[in-house]
Amino acid sequence: MWPPRRIAGEASLALLLVLPAVAFGLLGQRGVAETAGVALAVGLLTPLRRVLPATVLLVAAAGSAVLPETGALVLIAAWSAGRRIGGLGRAAGFFAIAYTLSLGLSVLREQSLLSPSILLFSGLWLLVSLIVPGLAGRYWSQRRTLTDTLYEYNSQLIRERAMIAGHARIRERQRIAQDMHDSLGHQLALIAVHTGALEVDRELTGRQREAVGVLREASVAAMHELRDVVGLLRDGTEAPGPEGTEPATAPEAGHPGAPSRGVAGIDSLVETSRRAGATMELRRSGEVRPLAPTADHAAYRLVQEGLTNAHKHAPGASITVALRYEEDSLVVEVTNSPAAAPVPGSVAGGGQGLTGLEERARLVGGMVHAGRTADGGFRLAGVLPYTSQGGNQATFVAAPDDFRAQRPAGPFGEMDPVIEGQGLPKELAKAMSRNKRGSGIAIGCGVAALVALVLLAALIVGGVFLFREADxxxxxxxxxxxxxxxxxxxxxxxxxxxxxxxxxxxxxxxxxxxxxxxxxxxxxxxxxxxxxxxxxxxxxxxxxxxxxxxxxxxxxx
Missing domain, CATH: 3.30.1450.10 (Beta-lactamase Inhibitory Protein; Chain:B, domain 1)
Incomplete structure (x- = not known):
């Protein structure tokens, strides 16, 4: 079935060819019935050329010799036949038959064409009106086929390159995950075991036993988080457990011993810091509203980073955690007062925590600010948007494909990014460059041949005209x-x-x-x-x- 656009185009083209046939028929004093028959034949042959290009070409060539008003149909039929007749030899055969048939019928119809000069002129005119459109249509069809082949080849290369890059990323992430599991997992397991044994030591005081419990809980929580990270790095593949005997997967919500990684887990972070001896205060204001899972996790990480920095750089300082539910976003603040004692120089810091928080906030449409307060303390604040009314959530994609996955669809739908001619391989770029140069040479030669043919036809027409004037x-x-x-x-x-x-x-x-x-x-x-x-x-x-x-x-x- 043809699409509506093609149906409208074919109907318009048929009407455009029928009108001259009707006009020539009436002006030539042809009968109404005969004119209607010619118009009907032209209207039927126009769309039929797509299905039977060779047959329509022969019929149109024969008809143009008897009915000059169908000459426009010959141009369209020759163009379509050049595009659709398969095989160079087959196409050349049909065009030769059409040329001979049209020229022979023209000679039989007009005895004056037996003059050598008029016969030569008629033959050249048929050559221009029949062969040139066929060559142009065939060239256009072959160029389009070549272009489609090149784009398909380009698509295949880009898909293969993306697969290779994806496999390389997966292997590297698995290697990192294995290293983290083998090194950090072992160390955290040892910390959990030793702190668990130390917690039941009878020689410890109550205060010391409480501090050891905090360390044990922190080590257990760190093990759960490590297992989460290892699971993400492995792209959902199972990671061996801390002892190397059981698979470790990301803990589900509500799993015993797996603390929440969202706003609901902030209370646990505050309580853990309070049990470690810090002066803590948690403030909430506004109507509680849900966040997207990624934004919820970012809020948890922001508080976690703020508390870590406060304990590391301002030991003994009072810490305030504030959660303010605004109209369009959640504002999370972690503020600490100035340090009560000089900070030991041995405290290690990678300097990457704030950078990671800023990237997390950016991906969910928020922002993070960190800086000194007026009294010399430090303030870490983040603005995180709520879940939209439609329930849309932020979509995360791999960095190399970010622009493709988040690009809106155009007026004609989503364009397949693999067929865009950007970042072509060198071999394909060279092939396309050679194809362009060859196409330019072919077009130039075709235009030069056409101009020479037109000039020759003009000379012949001029000679015939002068010959008649001389007579x-x-x-x-x-x-x-x-x-x-x-x-x-x-x-x-x-x-x-x-x-x-x-x-x-x-x-x-x-x-x-x-x-x-x-x-x-x-x-x-x-x-x-x-x-x-x-x-x-x-x-x-x-x-x-x-x-x-x-x-x-x-x-x-």
Missing amino acids: DAMIEPKQYHAVKVGQSEAEVRERLPHGNSFLTSDVEKGAPPVPEGARCLTLLSTEFGTTWDAEPVFRFCFRDGVLVEKKSFEVES
């Missing part, structure tokens, strides 16, 4: 001598050309006077004059239906 304006000397004064005008004019030609327009200059009351017929001679500037002229003057004078003279050309 109407020139006679041989023996014809002049065969005419006698006193013969009737009708008899003389029947034996001579009519002389209505632009070649005789200037021969009256310098001619002898015309007899009074006479009308003259002036003709040129087929012989040369006595000089290069002289033009021999024959003049016949008539009066009262009788030839009264004939003169032979020369004028300057």
Whole structure:
């Protein structure tokens, strides 16, 4: 089934070809029935050329020889046949048959075409109107096929390159995950075991036992987080457990021992810091509203980073955690007062925590600010948007494909990014460059051949025109001598050309006077004059239906 756009186009083209056929038929005094039949045939052949290109080409070529008003159909049929007839030999055969058929029918229809010059002109005209559109259509079809092949090749290369890059990323992430599991997992397991044994030591005081419990809980929480990270790095593949015997997957919500990684887990972070001896305060304001999972996790990480920095860089300082639910976003703040004692120089810091928080906030459409307070303390704040009304959530994609996954669809739908001609491989770029140069040369040669053909046709047309004008304006000397004064005008004019030609327009200059009351017929001679500037002229003057004078003279050309 054709799409509506093609149906409309074919209907418009058929109407455009039918109207001239009707107009020529009526102006040529052809009957209404015959004109209607020709118009119906043209209207049916126009869309049928897509299904039967060779048949329509032959019918149109034969019809144009008998019905000149169908000449426009020949151009369309030749273009379509050049595009759709498969095989160079098959296409050349059909076009040769169409050319021979059209030329033969034209010769049979007009006996005057038997003249060599007129026959040559007719053959060249058919060559231009039949063969040139076919060559143009075939070139366009082959160029389009080549372009589609190149784009398909380009798509395959880009897909393969993306697969190789994806496999490389997966291998590297698995290697990192394995290293983290083997090193950090082992160390955290040892910390959990030793702190668990130390917690039940009877020689510890209550305060010391409480601090050891905090360390044990922190080590257990760190193990759960490590397992989460290892699971993400492995792209969902199972990671071995801390002891290397059981698979470790990301803990689900509500799993015993797996603390929440969202806003709900902030209370646990505050309580853990309070049990570690820090002066903590948690403030909430506004109506609680849900966040997207990624934003919820970012809020948890922001508080976690703020508390870590406060414990590391301002030990003993009071810490305030504030959660403010605004109209369009959640504002999370972690503020600590100035350090109560100098910070030990051995405290390690990677300097990457704030950078990671800023990236987390940016990906969910928020922002993070960190800086000193007026009293010398430190403040870490983040603005995180809520879940939208439609429930849309932020979509995370791999960095190299970010622009593709988040790009909006165009007016004609989503464009496949793998067929865009960006970042082409060198081999494909060279192939396409060579193809462009070859196409340019082919187009140039085709245009030059077409121009030469048109010029040749123009020369032939001009020669034929001059030949006809010469027949109407020139006679041989023996014809002049065969005419006698006193013969009737009708008899003389029947034996001579009519002389209505632009070649005789200037021969009256310098001619002898015309007899009074006479009308003259002036003709040129087929012989040369006595000089290069002289033009021999024959003049016949008539009066009262009788030839009264004939003169032979020369004028300057």
